[in-house]
Structures are given as C-alpha cells and as structure tokens.
Amino acid sequence: MANKREPVLQTISIMSLRPTQMTVGMREVKEKRKRWRAHKSKKRAELLGRRMIPVVLGPDKNHYVIDHHHMVRALHEEGEEFVLVSVVADLTMVHKNAFWVVLDNHRWVYPYDAKGERRY
Numbered sequence: 001m002a003n004k005r006e007p008v009l010q011t012i013s014i015m016s017l018r019p020t021q022m023t024v025g026m027r028e029v030k031e032k033r034k035r036w037r038a039h040k041s042k043k044r045a046e047l048l049g050r051r052m053i054p055v056v057l058g059p060d061k062n063h064y065v066i067d068h069h070h071m072v073r074a075l076h077e078e079g080e081e082f083v084l085v086s087v088v089a090d091l092t093m094v095h096k097n098a099f100w101v102v103l104d105n106h107r108w109v110y111p112y113d114a115k116g117e118r119r120y
Helices: 026-037 041-050 069-077 096-105
Strands: 008-013 053-057 063-065 082-090
Touching: 026 069, 041 082
Parallel strands: 053 082
Antiparallel strands: 008 082, 053 063
C-alpha cells in the first residue's frame, strides 16, 4: 500500500507570492471582495484556514501561485497580509530557463493576455 504524502503547508506573505497567469478578471475579484467583507472576523479566519492556495516552489525559492489567483488578489486588496499555501511541487532544482516550460507542461501557468492570445 502506498503512503499518502501530507501536504506541505506554510503561512506566506501575500506580497511574496508570484502569479503564473498574466491577467485576472477584475469582476470576479470584485465579487470575491464583496463576499469576503460579508463575513465577520472569526469566519474570515476560519475561511483562510480552510482555503489553501496551491503553489509551486521555484528555482529562486519563490512561491508561484498555480490556482486561486482571483482569491489572492481579492484578499490582498482587502488588506490581508498572509495566506496559507500548499506546496504542490518543489522545482527549486529546475534551471530558471526551463522553469516556465515545466509549469506550462503541467498546465500550472496561464500564458494568455487579456485578448486571449498566448504570450511567450
């Protein structure tokens, strides 16, 4: 029987996170901010504890967000300073020139601009 790996959880400063998509829909961010403000402090803390942001650890030891970009942006705009992240992969050994290619091959990056055109 295979052993399940426990997720690597860390509390990280929002400002230290790096995005892996070029654009973010501001309407969705606005809606998430509105929903966030509707909760009381205790509920917000509970939500932050349950909502882990999936990240990849990059060759520069930075944390790259691979999902929930809208939520991170909304939390940042609402003044939250820290989030709980789940490290999905440690790519610190990957050369910087290959890092984005690896992310792209795993579909952990969204390289499309506001017009839907792929950027390299």
